[in-house]
Amino acid sequence: MAMRYRKVDYRKVVGFLLMTGGGLVTSWLGLNLYQGMATQNWPTTQGMIYNAKLGYTTSHPFEKDAAFYHLIVSYRYQVDGATYTGDTVYLKDIPFLSLDEAEQRLVMFSPASLHTIAYDPDAPATAVLISGVAPTLWQLLAPAILFLGIGISLSGLLSQSRQRSRRSIDD
Numbered sequence: 001m002a003m004r005y006r007k008v009d010y011r012k013v014v015g016f017l018l019m020t021g022g023g024l025v026t027s028w029l030g031l032n033l034y035q036g037m038a039t040q041n042w043p044t045t046q047g048m049i050y051n052a053k054l055g056y057t058t059s060h061p062f063e064k065d066a067a068f069y070h071l072i073v074s075y076r077y078q079v080d081g082a083t084y085t086g087d088t089v090y091l092k093d094i095p096f097l098s099l100d101e102a103e104q105r106l107v108m109f110s111p112a113s114l115h116t117i118a119y120d121p122d123a124p125a126t127a128v129l130i131s132g133v134a135p136t137l138w139q140l141l142a143p144a145i146l147f148l149g150i151g152i153s154l155s156g157l158l159s160q161s162r163q164r165s166r167r168s169i170d171d
Contacts, residue, residue: 015154022148029141032092036133039091039118047077047086047117047127052109054102057095068095069102073109077117079124086117086127090134 051074056067074087089109096102109115109129119127 012155015151015156017151018147019151019155019157022144022146022151025144026141026148029137029144032137033133033141036090036092036137039120039128039131042118042128042131043121044116044118044131045077045079046114047075049073049075049109049111049113049115049129052106052111054099054106066097067099068097069099070095071102071106071109073129075115075117075127075129077119077127079119082124084119084125084127086125086129088127089129090132091128092137093134094136094140096136 051072053072054069055072056069058067070093071089072087073089074085076083076085078084089105096105115129117127117129118131119125
């Protein structure tokens with residue numbers, strides 16, 4: 001007796017992969033956006049930037065000569081008489097893909113300059129130079145939601161739920 005194999009619907013497989021990847025990235029971004037937005041309500045104090053430079057990593061997954069750039073900014077600030085040091089620009093951030101973009105951001109933080117520091121009132125050792133969410137996180141949200149939507153569409157989940165609801169209405 002010959003075995004019969006079911007034909008694989010690759011459209012649904014690709015849809016499921018896009019839906020899973022888009023859902024995971026959207027969830028991760030949602031959590032990071034929520035945490036970043038919370039910093040907008042943190043109290044502020046003045047701090048002194050004492051180091052600001054660019055760092056980079058050359059472990060780019062697609063191009064051997066490319067790099068990821070990130071800011072290395074160190075600052076000191078005081079809260080209730082206690083002195084703290086920090087190195088976080090945004091609470092949640094990702095590296096820059098462009099050297100020009102990273103250099104433009106670095107210009108904002110010259111050493112020996114005063115800058116407003118937002119700190120966590122429950123843990124003053126946690127602070128950020130810029131409260132809110134890094135623009136790159138917002139920019140990643142649209143493609144993540146798009147992949148999620150395309151994945152749901154390709155996987156056929158919407159058409160299956162519509163068919164079920166039609167059946168229940170007809171019954």
